[in-house]
Amino acid sequence: MALSAFFLFFAEKLTSFGDWLKLYITGKDLKKQELSPNNLVKLGNNASSGDINIFNYNYTINIDKSSKDYNAKERNEILEQTGKQISEHSALLILDESAYISRRTKLSDTQKNQIKKFRNVGWSPDKINSIRVAFKIMNLEDSGSYEDAKKLMESAFNGRKRVMNRKFYNLARAGYLNQFILDILTGGALNSDDKISKYLDYFPPAIFIDEDFVSIDLSNELAKREKDGVKQVTLYSRGKKRIEIMEKAYGGYLRQKISQAENKKDKRIKLYILMHKNSYRIGQTDAESFDLSLENMELKDLPLFSDML
Amino acid sequence: MEEKLLWITVEGLDKVEILEGLGFKVLDSGILTLNGKNVLSSDGTGPVKAEEVKAIIPGSLSVVTDISELEPIME
Numbered sequence: 477m478a479l480s481a482f483f484l485f486f487a488e489k490l491t492s493f494g495d496w497l498k499l500y501i502t503g504k505d506l507k508k509q510e511l512s513p514n515n516l517v518k519l520g521n522n523a524s525s526g527d528i529n530i531f532n533y534n535y536t537i538n539i540d541k542s543s544k545d546y547n548a549k550e551r552n553e554i555l556e557q558t559g560k561q562i563s564e565h566s567a568l569l570i571l572d573e574s575a576y577i578s579r580r581t582k583l584s585d586t587q588k589n590q591i592k593k594f595r596n597v598g599w600s601p602d603k604i605n606s607i608r609v610a611f612k613i614m615n616l617e618d619s620g621s622y623e624d625a626k627k628l629m630e631s632a633f634n635g636r637k638r639v640m641n642r643k644f645y646n647l648a649r650a651g652y653l654n655q656f657i658l659d660i661l662t663g664g665a666l667n668s669d670d671k672i673s674k675y676l677d678y679f680p681p682a683i684f685i686d687e688d689f690v691s692i693d694l695s696n697e698l699a700k701r702e703k704d705g706v707k708q709v710t711l712y713s714r715g716k717k718r719i720e721i722m723e724k725a726y727g728g729y730l731r732q733k734i735s736q737a738e739n740k741k742d743k744r745i746k747l748y749i750l751m752h753k754n755s756y757r758i759g760q761t762d763a764e765s766f767d768l769s770l771e772n773m774e775l776k777d778l779p780l781f782s783d784m785l
Numbered sequence: 786m787e788e789k790l791l792w793i794t795v796e797g798l799d800k801v802e803i804l805e806g807l808g809f810k811v812l813d814s815g816i817l818t819l820n821g822k823n824v825l826s827s828d829g830t831g832p833v834k835a836e837e838v839k840a841i842i843p844g845s846l847s848v849v850t851d852i853s854e855l856e857p858i859m860e
Contacts, residue, residue, distance in 0.1 A: 563846050636830060
């Protein structure tokens with residue numbers, strides 16, 4: 477079925493079916509309004525002639541099952557024709573509001589240029605897609621569209637690519653993607669997909685705290701970095717719960733290191749010391765980061781961990 | 786890629802009703818099938834549960850299970 481025929485099909489069905497079926501149109505420059513059969517015929521003609529760009533709008537099929545003339549057979553006819561339109565490459569059926577939020581959220585020119593550079597050095601399409609979503613969430617947060625940001629974030633962090641989406645969001649939000657650009661521009665290490673993949677698995681300069689994070693996780697992550705000689709590490713947490721988790725996990729790490737040193741009767745201790753604690757807000761949420769530095773010091777000089785928090 | 790698609794949503798029906806109306810079958814386990822075969826996500830992974838579907842993209846009724854998979858359409 478050609479696109480024009482699809483509109484004409486709906487025009488006919490709106491006339492012949494009962495009140496249970498309605499079709500609405502919305503767009504950037506158009507508030508939600510019901511389409512009459514006459515308007516649909518015009519749209520069908522425009523689909524052929526191209527007088528207006530019919531692709532700029534969102535179309536909503538509204539089905540009222542509580543209507544007394546509702547007919548399930550006719551409903552299936554509507555869905556079947558919609559399915560045909562999808563399979564014939566001219567329609568996209570949206571089942572999640574986050575898709576519309578994503579559609580209307582634009583990237584800045586700077587972000588587009590960054591993405592171009594990541595793509596040019598061979599980062600895979602799925603990574604590029606995750607970065608685009610990450611930038612959109614940030615743009616919504618930074619423009620005060622907190623509800624939309626939350627919905628897009630929930631969708632991105634619950635889908636199949638949730639791990640990658642979250643990692644790129646964390647890296648973008650903490651400013652590391654800007655550093656990656658500098659690295660690429662100066663011929664640095666991140667000039668291939670393999671290299672960024674390794675960074676996603678293990679990113680030495682930062683640890684992002686998740687809700688399932690426990691003290692032992694942080695101790696293991698820091699031990700790995702200590703072994704690799706990473707001098708500076710920043711811990712990031714967002715939201716009250718994660719901030720509490722981070723503070724507890726860091727306290728646990730300190731207690732573990734001190735206890736190990738005491739058991740070995742060591743006078744010196746090598747550990748990540750809290751240099752700066754930064755409190756800030758992302759959108760409407762409290763956030764906190766700890767700048768840690770790997771230091772080798774006298775055990776007696778170590779302040780109580782409570783002083784460090 | 787310039788977007789040349791109608792964006793359609795259906796109000797008043799739940800996800801399973803919409804998917805079944807389009808010709809999919811939802812098994813008791815929630816797994817989505819089409820013509821007796823498990824449906825794969827547009828990135829090739831599967832099987833897919835009905836609750837995971839975020840959109841249906843043109844061509845062979847392939848489904849999107851992650852919002853990032855729609856980015857190439859919008860770019």
